[in-house]
Amino acid sequence: MTDTAHERRSLADKLAQAGALTTPAWREAVEAIPRELFLNPGVFLPEGGRWRPMSALATDLKEWIHTAYSLETLTTQLDGHLTADQVSGLVAGLPTSSSTMPALVVSMIESLDVEDGNTVLEIGTGTGYSGALMCHRLGEDNFTTIEVDPEVAARADAALETAGYSTWTVTGDGLLGHPRRAPYDRVIATCLVRRIPYTWVQQTRPGGIILATVGSWANGSGLAKVTVNEDGTAEGRIIGRASFMQARSQAVKPVDGDLSARTAYARSVRQTKVTPLALDEWTPAFLAQLVAPGTQLVRAATSKGEQLLYLFDPERESFAEFTENGPDWQVRQGGPVFLWDRIEKALIAWQIANCPDITEVQLRITQESHRYSIKGDPALSWEHRLD
Template identity: 80%
Template sequence: MTDTAHERRSLAGQLVQAGALKTPAWRAAVESVPRELFLNPGVFLPEGGLWRPMTAVDTDSAEWTRTAYSLDTLTTQLDGHLTADQVSEPVVGLPTSSSTMPALVVSMIESLDVEDGHQVLEIGTGTGYSTALMCHRLGEDNVTTVEVDPEVATRADAALETVGYSTWTVTGDGLLGHPQRAPYDRVIATCLVKRIPYAWIRQTKPGGIILATIGSWANGSGLAKVTVNEDGTAEGRIIGKASFMQARSQAVVPVAGDLSARVAYADSERQTKVSPLMLDEWMPAFLTQLAAPGAQLVRAATSEGAQLFYLFDPERESFAEFTADGAGWRVRQGGPVALWDNVEEALTAWQGAGSPDITSVRLHVTDRCHTYWIGGQQITTRTSSHWIGDGSALRWQHRLVAHP
């Protein structure tokens, strides 16, 4: 086995320089945990629109080590079942498990503000690398990790045992937490969730911290850090951008099929007030998910090469179709929900507030709703999935019929 102590120290140094690694205890963890042992049986590397398999067995040891200690996210599973040892040529597929870029992993666990003796619940074990870092810092008996995929969980558990950590590795739906080991001082989710499940709040001690990435769009999700209150609510803010794979039970099925048939019958058509191209930006994309929960951004092209641009909400059977013209953009909308009206109002109000970035967003979570706001003024919302803006504050509220 190759000794990777030098590579681990080098990785720690790069993470310090990047501002992700800040404290001696976590630096010691990065310098001690061999990332390469959490990449078995191999990884997939992007190559020309395909995924090229790489395994430690079939790769030069120096090349394998360089890959293992790169700063990139390394995909370890495609389509919920395929691993690199099962194929020999590049393949198509959708990443469903990975070893996340070390800078994001380390910055998140630094943001947990853990103390000696803290009990931590991790949602989304993945390869087990972040689990091992927390075991090194807190002790194996203080870390509980939940993974929904049995095969992924088995590989992670084996890797953890290899490096000497017999921690609590649980196979199950992480959105339900793990009440058998509750209460926890800290909860961290390394998957993308639409909202913070109330089960996590219920299983966290008052004063405890929950860190989770909220959203369903890869280019518009926010890393939320909330503190649990004595009354069973939680409050905090978005501390930055982050992107993870969606929780399996919340994974969005992409809109497909005959798009022209989906938008054949519109209820209205008008000029837009703001450009839909704003949705390519992170903060407008995040706001869109608040203003139009369930909406998906879809791009396509005609046989002549003309670009097509849509918002679809399959659950509410609603759409917005955008067409560029000389004056800007026109929008056709159909279905019971005027998607673009809601999004456009939110974006216009956000611009009126000075276009603050995502770290200006605060949120409050109860067993019934999530409330988000920008600015200091407290505003009472009148309807679910609703925004109000007066120039000094914006607020959105999502009421939930059922909450795990």
């Protein structure tokens, strides 16, 4: 095995300089865990809109180590099955497993406020690298990780064993948690979930912390940190921006096919009061998901090259179609729910409140509902009932 102690120290230095790594115990873990062990059998690197495979065995060692200790997210699986050792040329595909950028991994772990002796449940094992950091810090018996993909779980378990950790690696639906080893002091999710499942609250001790990225849009999701109360509720806030792959069972099928057929019957046509390009910003995109859960943002182009923007809620057969009209935008809406009316109302209230950041969003979870609010403003308060 190649000694990568220098690269590990260099990675720790970079993470510390970026403000992601702040405590000595976690720095010790970063310096101890060889990231390259958790990238077998290889990774996919983006190239010209496709993916170039880099196999651990077929790549120059120096190049492989350099890639392993980059600060970027490294894709390890495409389309739920394809790994880098199975192909030799450029391929197309959607990432379904990865080694997340180290700065995000470490900053999330730091945000867990872990204490000695804590037990941690991780949702989404991935490559196992973050699990190894946890095992080094807390001990393998205090750490449980669950992964929905059996092949991903097997590779992670093998890598953890190679690193010296015989921990609890479980294959299953992470949205259900792992009640067998509950209750936990901390729960952390390394996948994107639409909302924090109440099962996680039930499996966390009072005073324990849950950290998860909520939303369904890659560029508009929030890192939620909540503390579980004695009465079975949980409260906290969005502490920052984060982007992960969606939990497999919640993965949204992209809207495709004949978009003109989907938007054929409009019930309303008007000028917008807010530009839909506001949805390119992180906080407005997050608020849009709170107001219209299940809605997808879709971009397309006409045969003449004109850019079009859509909102679709396939389940409710609702849509909003935007076209640029000089400095203004026109919106056509159809279906039982006027999606843009709801979102626009929230964005206007957000602007009136001086555009508070996503970190101003408060969250309260009960068995019956999830309530989001900003500064106690009734116009910036949304409740999702589960009953």
